[in-house]
Amino acid sequence: MNIEDDPKLTAYILNELDCDEESVIKKQLSESEGSNALIREAKEYASMIREAYDMDPAHRMTSQQREGILKDSEIVAVTGTSPDKMLSFRDGLKSLDKEKTEAERINVWKKSFPMLVSFSAAALVIGMAVVLLKHEQIGAGSKSKIAQKPLDPFSVTVLDSDTTDEQGRDKLSWVQRQMGVGPVKFPITYRYGQPKPLNEISEGLVFLDGESFRNPAMEGQRWSVFPSNVSSKSYDLLREFMLAGDVPDGKNVHIGSLINAFEYDYEYPNSGEKFAINAEVANCPWDQERWLIHIGVRAADINKNKEKDILLVREVRMAVEFNPDRVAGYRLIGEDDTKKFDANNSPNQIVLDGQAITALYEIVPMEGTDFSESLTRNADSELVSVRIDYTDPENKDSRSLISSISHKSAVAWEEASEDMRFATSVAGYGLLLGGYGKGSLATYDLVLQLAKDALGEDKNGQRSEFIDWIKKTKNLEERR
Amino acid sequence: MSASPRVIDPSAVLLRRALSDFEVPLTRYAVSILGDIERSRDAVQDTFIKLYAQDPKKVENKLKAWIFTVCRNRCYDILKKEKRMKRLEGDEVHALSSSIDDPAQSMARAEDRAKLNSDLRKLLSMIEELPARQREVMRLKFQADLSYKEIGETLEITTSNVGFIVHSAFKKLREAMN
Numbered sequence: 001m002n003i004e005d006d007p008k009l010t011a012y013i014l015n016e017l018d019c020d021e022e023s024v025i026k027k028q029l030s031e032s033e034g035s036n037a038l039i040r041e042a043k044e045y046a047s048m049i050r051e052a053y054d055m056d057p058a059h060r061m062t063s064q065q066r067e068g069i070l071k072d073s074e075i076v077a078v079t080g081t082s083p084d085k086m087l088s089f090r091d092g093l094k095s096l097d098k099e100k101t102e103a104e105r106i107n108v109w110k111k112s113f114p115m116l117v118s119f120s121a122a123a124l125v126i127g128m129a130v131v132l133l134k135h136e137q138i139g140a141g142s143k144s145k146i147a148q149k150p151l152d153p154f155s156v157t158v159l160d161s162d163t164t165d166e167q168g169r170d171k172l173s174w175v176q177r178q179m180g181v182g183p184v185k186f187p188i189t190y191r192y193g194q195p196k197p198l199n200e201i202s203e204g205l206v207f208l209d210g211e212s213f214r215n216p217a218m219e220g221q222r223w224s225v226f227p228s229n230v231s232s233k234s235y236d237l238l239r240e241f242m243l244a245g246d247v248p249d250g251k252n253v254h255i256g257s258l259i260n261a262f263e264y265d266y267e268y269p270n271s272g273e274k275f276a277i278n279a280e281v282a283n284c285p286w287d288q289e290r291w292l293i294h295i296g297v298r299a300a301d302i303n304k305n306k307e308k309d310i311l312l313v314r315e316v317r318m319a320v321e322f323n324p325d326r327v328a329g330y331r332l333i334g335e336d337d338t339k340k341f342d343a344n345n346s347p348n349q350i351v352l353d354g355q356a357i358t359a360l361y362e363i364v365p366m367e368g369t370d371f372s373e374s375l376t377r378n379a380d381s382e383l384v385s386v387r388i389d390y391t392d393p394e395n396k397d398s399r400s401l402i403s404s405i406s407h408k409s410a411v412a413w414e415e416a417s418e419d420m421r422f423a424t425s426v427a428g429y430g431l432l433l434g435g436y437g438k439g440s441l442a443t444y445d446l447v448l449q450l451a452k453d454a455l456g457e458d459k460n461g462q463r464s465e466f467i468d469w470i471k472k473t474k475n476l477e478e479r480r
Numbered sequence: 481m482s483a484s485p486r487v488i489d490p491s492a493v494l495l496r497r498a499l500s501d502f503e504v505p506l507t508r509y510a511v512s513i514l515g516d517i518e519r520s521r522d523a524v525q526d527t528f529i530k531l532y533a534q535d536p537k538k539v540e541n542k543l544k545a546w547i548f549t550v551c552r553n554r555c556y557d558i559l560k561k562e563k564r565m566k567r568l569e570g571d572e573v574h575a576l577s578s579s580i581d582d583p584a585q586s587m588a589r590a591e592d593r594a595k596l597n598s599d600l601r602k603l604l605s606m607i608e609e610l611p612a613r614q615r616e617v618m619r620l621k622f623q624a625d626l627s628y629k630e631i632g633e634t635l636e637i638t639t640s641n642v643g644f645i646v647h648s649a650f651k652k653l654r655e656a657m658n
Contacts (some may be wrong), residue, residue: 007640007647010643010647010651011628011647016628016643018499025596038624048599048600048603049618049653051600052600052604052607053607054623056508057508058504059517060507060521065521066499069495069525069528069532070495130587230493231490248481311492
């Protein structure tokens with residue numbers, strides 16, 4: 001059969017295939033001569049069609065209609081997305097130098113980067129970027145300036161930078177979002193070298209002690225996106241049961257949300273910054289062969305002094321890159337983390353003003369990576385780096401923030417911060433409740449021990465209440 | 481925190497997200513059905529108001545398909561109400577609606593299009609010549625960026641049918657361009 005007549009090929013070009021189908025098509029293509037050119041040409045056509053459609057005027061509702069809707073929902077309108085800005089933006093496009101635009105177009109097509117907006121938009125935005133942004137590069141292995149934050153106590157380096165190489169892309173995706181089209185592209189860079197192509201049998205997973213972990217050496221598994229988990233449903237459910245003197249079915253408790261329902265004392269970002277990354281690493285209390293990486297992100301409290309507590313920061317992606325030289329396998333605790341990282345299709349997160357976001361990763365360190373090892377500080381010594389890509393809510397810039405954690409900063413869990421011990425306790429509790437703790441050293445006594453000395457300021461009494469819940473749950477479970 | 485746990489209205493969060501992500505593609509889509517901007521805006525407004533009334537848990541996982549489905553139904557309701565819709569098959573609805581374009585609108589659009597290079601112009605006219613069903617699917621795919629699955633849910637056809645329609649239209653366009 002002529003592969004060109006196969007609807008699957010079109011679906012492949014439009015990124016509509018699932019992994020299995022995609023590998024079948026890829027195989028077929030690799031056996032067919034000239035298929036690369038065919039794919040490239042077809043993708044160009046797809047871009048052209050999008051571009052043609054994009055010449056439709058950017059119709060919107062009237063501002064009265066929009067305000068009516070927003071008023072109904074009692075949300076304050078954000079000026080940055082107002083149609084006026086959009087209009088001036090589009091007007092700006094028209095004044096662009098035509099020839100330059102043409103050159104951009106050819107250039108970008110050569111890279112076969114799927115374009116969802118007009119190329120003139122890209123050119124304009126890149127132009128704007130020169131004015132608006134600093135010119136720092138983040139590339140694989142390149143070291144950006146080491147900024148503002150003190151390295152201790154957790155040896156977190158903050159590499160604050162805007163993406164220049166990807167800047168065009170970042171900007172482009174911003175335009176896409178503003179114009180309401182297209183998925184957001186996550187610009188991929190690898191700090192720790194290129195991953196290996198996926199082996200179809202293992203799907204990039206690695207089996208250690210009978211459990212499966214994601215293997216960062218493999219394509220699609222190097223990066224892990226963690227969610228902002230704004231829902232407090234699991235916490236509310238647990239609380240309801242506890243107040244009624246009962247234990248909920250652990251399968252109904254989403255551990256990731258439960259961890260995030262508690263408040264943590266993460267540092268706030270410096271003024272002008274939108275996020276601060278706090279991170280630390282300690283050995284896992286319920287498995288001495290493993291470590292836990294605790295990532296705490298704090299969003300700036302932009303509207304602290306304003307009346308309304310509104311959603312401010314949107315279009316945020318928080319992700320972790322694992323160093324395959326240091327990490328043999330990892331998994332994100334409390335999340336369904338089986339999906340491979342998909343650069344074209346990772347959903348945007350919503351992060352609230354002042355929100356604390358917590359992610360706990362369980363990792364299996366590479367042999368030879370241990371607490372005592374002392375290396376000079378370079379990318380080799382990094383366990384992971386944490387990356388936050390976001391659109392600045394105030395000036396709509398696309399920004400990236402990167403922090404890395406050195407394996408040298410690993411401590412025994414008893415020495416970890418109160419926040420980490422508490423989050424670990426909640427995670428352990430959730431694992432026990434869901435019946436996932438079998439075969440590990442996790443017990444209610446252990447999670448109690450973790451939480452007990454980790455009260456912190458406990459301003460709203462949540463943590464003390466949780467400690468009561470652990471005791472209650474232990475008693476109830478023992479009676480069963 | 482520094483503050484007590486925040487009270488979040490998930491419906492409001494969802495509405496905001498939907499507004500920022502879909503207002504333009506949705507209005508464009510409505511215009512493609514109704515042919516004029518005023519009624520399209522009303523349809524879009526109704527869609528968002530309806531969204532706010534939904535239980536966010538039930539729609540957030542299929543937001544895009546939900547929004548386009550509701551908007552599409554709303555557009556056809558409007559057409560019906562105004563008795564502009566004769567008893568036609570779905571395929572012919574589109575052909576009908578494009579003839580009721582507002583003259584000022586089409587002039588503005590014509591001006592815009594005059595600026596396009598010849599390839600894009602040619603492509604646009606070829607898209608216009610596609611059968612109505614293909615045109616609608618292509619618009620949802622390439623302009624509104626819905627997935628095959630979402631298009632299928634919106635138009636109540638199977639995903640593989642969507643794939644086939646896109647493939648045929650795409651192939652036709654490529655061949656014509658060559």
